[in-house]
Amino acid sequence: MQINFDNKINEIIKILALEAERFGVKIYFIGGLVRDVLMGKKPLDIDILVEGDAIEFVQSLGDFVQIKSLHKDFGTIKTQILDVDIDFASTRKEIYPISGCLPTVEKIGCKLEEDLIRRDFTINAMAFLINPNLDFTLVDKFSGQEDLKKGILRLLHDNSIIDDPTRILRGLDFELRFNFKFDSNAQKLIQEYLKAPNREGLSVDRVILTLRKLFCSPDRAQKAFREFLKRNYYKILFDKCDLNYSEIEKAVSLFSPENLSEVYINYIFAQNIEKKEFKNRVEIYKYFKTLNVEDLCVYWAKTKDDNAILYFNKLKNVELKISGQDLLNLGFKQGKIFGEIFDALLEAKLADNCDIESFEDEIEFVKNNFLK
Numbered sequence: 208m209q210i211n212f213d214n215k216i217n218e219i220i221k222i223l224a225l226e227a228e229r230f231g232v233k234i235y236f237i238g239g240l241v242r243d244v245l246m247g248k249k250p251l252d253i254d255i256l257v258e259g260d261a262i263e264f265v266q267s268l269g270d271f272v273q274i275k276s277l278h279k280d281f282g283t284i285k286t287q288i289l290d291v292d293i294d295f296a297s298t299r300k301e302i303y304p305i306s307g308c309l310p311t312v313e314k315i316g317c318k319l320e321e322d323l324i325r326r327d328f329t330i331n332a333m334a335f336l337i338n339p340n341l342d343f344t345l346v347d348k349f350s351g352q353e354d355l356k357k358g359i360l361r362l363l364h365d366n367s368i369i370d371d372p373t374r375i376l377r378g379l380d381f382e383l384r385f386n387f388k389f390d391s392n393a394q395k396l397i398q399e400y401l402k403a404p405n406r407e408g409l410s411v412d413r414v415i416l417t418l419r420k421l422f423c424s425p426d427r428a429q430k431a432f433r434e435f436l437k438r439n440y441y442k443i444l445f446d447k448c449d450l451n452y453s454e455i456e457k458a459v460s461l462f463s464p465e466n467l468s469e470v471y472i473n474y475i476f477a478q479n480i481e482k483k484e485f486k487n488r489v490e491i492y493k494y495f496k497t498l499n500v501e502d503l504c505v506y507w508a509k510t511k512d513d514n515a516i517l518y519f520n521k522l523k524n525v526e527l528k529i530s531g532q533d534l535l536n537l538g539f540k541q542g543k544i545f546g547e548i549f550d551a552l553l554e555a556k557l558a559d560n561c562d563i564e565s566f567e568d569e570i571e572f573v574k575n576n577f578l579k
């Protein structure tokens with residue numbers, strides 16, 4: 208099997224293959240790259256799996272490689288070779304001492320098959336053996352290619368979801384991206400897990416990272432969030448939730464946030480958000496100014512506070528043009544009066560039909576109200 212890389216990447220791969228032969232290790236393309244190539248897509252990231260110790264292999268390559276970072280415990284190493292980013296990983300055997308925790312690496316440099324079985328789905332557990340002739344041999348120990356043709360997401364073993372429930376979310380992402388389906392066994396294991404999740408050791412950080420990926424595509428984020436709720440996948444995190452698809456969608460349509468992923472994640476984790484009491488527009492302005500538009504969405508979804516809409520539609524672009532220096536120039540002495548002047552000016556500018564626009568208008572306002 209050939210891969211449609213550009214010439215520079217082909218040259219790099221050829222050199223790596225020859226070096227691997229010399230070093231005495233087998234190297235493979237792995238995971239998403241293999242899946243994407245078999246689906247006829249151009250690979251985006253280049254991930255190379257070394258059947259052995261990737262760090263030792265990369266270090267043996269000398270100046271040819273620029274090492275960006277390395278993670279000894281996991282045997283992974285990020286590099287740049289002739290300006291191309293290439294990530295290397297050692298084959299590794301992992302165990303999950305507690306459901307949902309981050310895995311412990313039991314062995315670095317294990318056999319390829321032991322590495323493949325720790326992966327999420329059969330479609331992501333295939334490898335291409337890298338040869339200097341650039342004709343790559345598919346290694347498909349779990350019939351991933353057949354599942355890819357059928358559009359099926361099949362787990363590699365029955366403990367997979369208990370080990371790492373974020374695989375449920377990764378699966379949803381692949382369902383929506385590729386129009387695939389969990390096979391019946393995966394569906395059964397997911398349902399069983401959601402009935403009795405053990406969250407004691409759950410890595411919430413990893414759940415958030417996976418959610419970020421799930422909601423990152425603007426085309427799919429809304430659908431992904433709807434399915435996340437409909438299928439009760441929030442149970443990975445909580446027993447109960449008061450999340451409501453239509454209220455957050457309404458918020459999204461009102462405030463048009465750029466980062467939908469942040470909106471959904473903040474909404475999922477938002478607790479105890481209550482409607483604020485404001486005495487006037489200055490308070491409204493000052494409070495909402497501290498929130499980004501994603502948080503504004505979540506606040507509104509939780510409270511339906513019309514002041515959030517007032518702020519967003521009418522107040523948010525109001526800015527004072529004068530500074531403390533201008534007040535000093537007018538003869539004021541630094542102190543409490545500065546705050547009083549700024550608040551009064553802000554209040555005037557936040558009012559409907561305000562005609563204080565330019566710098567000169569603001570100076571005029573201060574003179575009229577504070578120097579007479």
Ligand code: ATP
Pocket residue numbers: 237238239240325326327328331332371373374377
């Ligand atoms: P894409 O980057 O296109 O979303 P990908 O499959 O390459 O897809 P990554 O998150 O980069 O996604 O993961 C690379 C590979 O690592 C996967 O193909 C899979 O083999 C493995 N992997 C990633 N996350 C998990 C997980 N939670 N459990 C098991 N294996 C995983």
